[in-house]
Amino acid sequence: MAFVNKYWTVLHVGCVVLWVRLSLRLTSLPVILRQLHHRSAARDRDDAAMKAVVGYVDRWLQLFPYNKRGNCFPRSLVLYRLARQLGYPVVFHCGIRKEASTLDGHAWLTMGPHTFYEPRSQWRYFTVTFSYPPVR
Numbered sequence: 001m002a003f004v005n006k007y008w009t010v011l012h013v014g015c016v017v018l019w020v021r022l023s024l025r026l027t028s029l030p031v032i033l034r035q036l037h038h039r040s041a042a043r044d045r046d047d048a049a050m051k052a053v054v055g056y057v058d059r060w061l062q063l064f065p066y067n068k069r070g071n072c073f074p075r076s077l078v079l080y081r082l083a084r085q086l087g088y089p090v091v092f093h094c095g096i097r098k099e100a101s102t103l104d105g106h107a108w109l110t111m112g113p114h115t116f117y118e119p120r121s122q123w124r125y126f127t128v129t130f131s132y133p134p135v136r
Contacts, residue, residue, distance in 0.1 A: 016078050054079065058119075097127065
């Protein structure tokens, strides 16, 4: 049964990745976030399941990258939905920073004062421009 659950989870994660990528082409970020947030669940957190889900999301995005600059935006949106489904009260953030004569962007999640499964610490160099749900 664990074998079936694992591959069901892999398929589910792939479908969420596909849904997010298609939605980003068709509608606005606030609409997508409201839809993702609406599917949140109140349940006991499962750290082992969350760690596996993060690995599956990263693998899907490695196989099918979002763009040449990185996968942080769809990764954060997909993890927002899946983490909330697993009972984690995460917050989605977008930020910018100036690099020479251009602006660079980044997206990440936090839970409380800590980042949530963020692979590197580059988020520290970005000024938050948008958070969802809005931080009070």
